[in-house]
Amino acid sequence: xxxxxxxxxxxxxxxxxxxxxxxxxxxxxPLNTAETMQAYLSSAFDAARLSAELGNPHSxxxxxxxxxxxxxxxxxxxxxxxxxxxxxxxxxxxxIYVRASxxxxxxxxxxxxxxxxxxxxxxxxxxxxxxxxxxxAAIEFYKKMGFVITxxxxxxxxxxxxxxxxxxxxxAGV
Numbered sequence: 001x002x003x004x005x006x007x008x009x010x011x012x013x014x015x016x017x018x019x020x021x022x023x024x025x026x027x028x029x030p031l032n033t034a035e036t037m038q039a040y041l042s043s044a045f046d047a048a049r050l051s052a053e054l055g056n057p058h059s060x061x062x063x064x065x066x067x068x069x070x071x072x073x074x075x076x077x078x079x080x081x082x083x084x085x086x087x088x089x090x091x092x093x094x095x096i097y098v099r100a101s102x103x104x105x106x107x108x109x110x111x112x113x114x115x116x117x118x119x120x121x122x123x124x125x126x127x128x129x130x131x132x133x134x135x136x137a138a139i140e141f142y143k144k145m146g147f148v149i150t151x152x153x154x155x156x157x158x159x160x161x162x163x164x165x166x167x168x169x170x171x172a173g174v
Contacts, residue, residue, distance in 0.1 A: 074111040
């Protein structure tokens with residue numbers, strides 16, 4: 001399998017929208033109502049909103065392709081672009097998703113490695129992310145990647161408030 005990972009720009013808007021919606025539905029669709037999912041998707045992946053996020057100098061998207069097919073993506077935030085914790089010494093992984101058909105091939109680890117590399121380049125003290133309390137597979141993945149649960153915060157999915165664990169990984173030598 002040939003894997004390519006590259007930083008995204010505005011030209012990648014439609015690919016990111018499609019990939020974002022598909023991976024979010026694959027991950028959370030079976031555990032939420034169709035109405036809740038649609039409300040979230042129409043807001044989070046709205047073209048104008050995603051375009052603004054792509055243009056934000058404090059956010060970065062990375063597209064991962066496997067054998068030429070978009071397979072996953074990563075969104076990182078720093079400073080005021082962070083969704084919750086606004087600590088300049090931290091880098092947030094806001095989104096890290098791999099299509100279901102590509103899971104189990106080490107692609108999530110490749111995306112995580114990119115996040116670690118960016119955090120090191122930016123001399124960040126730690127990475128943090130939010131993960132739904134009802135997503136045990138993701139929680140275990142993050143634990144294997146060196147993250148620990150350090151708190152919780154609310155995540156609004158459509159009109160529903162859900163609880164996310166905040167998980168943090170301290171970075172050595174930074």
